[in-house]
Amino acid sequence: MKYTNGTFTGTYNQCREHINASIPREHPENWPDGPWTVVELEPVIYVPDLKTVKEQAQAELVYIFEKRAEEIAGKYPWFERDTWQQQETEALAYQADPNTPMPLLTGIATQRGITVAELAQRVIANAAAWRAVAPDLCGQRQAASDQIENAETAEAVWQLMESLRNPPAES
Known part of the structure; x- marks a missing residue:
């Protein structure tokens, strides 16, 4: 005082x-x-420098696009997502030769009480569906990341982030 x-x-x-x-x-x-x-003291308003604003925006960008991916792909735990590529590899191998060993699909199918053939079909369909949207998500995130890095002012970064947090509703 x-x-x-x-x-x-x-x-x-x-x-x-x-x-x-x-x-x-x-x-x-x-x-x-x-x-x-x-x-009466005027409040001191902290305004971070542009480098800090960009670092914070890049971190939030990852969160925003992870959330968008979850909305599309559904909520799966990390350990299950880590098996998706192997599941697809085994499913495609099964299509080519049903006698090929596929320990991951066999274990999952057994626990679910379905056949490996049925699981292989589901895995291939899910992989194709994900591949249809993944390029758009990746490209959008990378484009936003480039825009953040190329921004010349904190205000430009904040404006971009606001548009990403609140995208226009699709009609």
């Missing part, structure tokens, strides 16, 4: 030294050389 008498402004200790007297902290209006009043 700061105080002023119109000619000097300072903290309590600075005012006490300026007045060169012992003064009570309360009732500055009664201090010598007054009247003294409390100075």
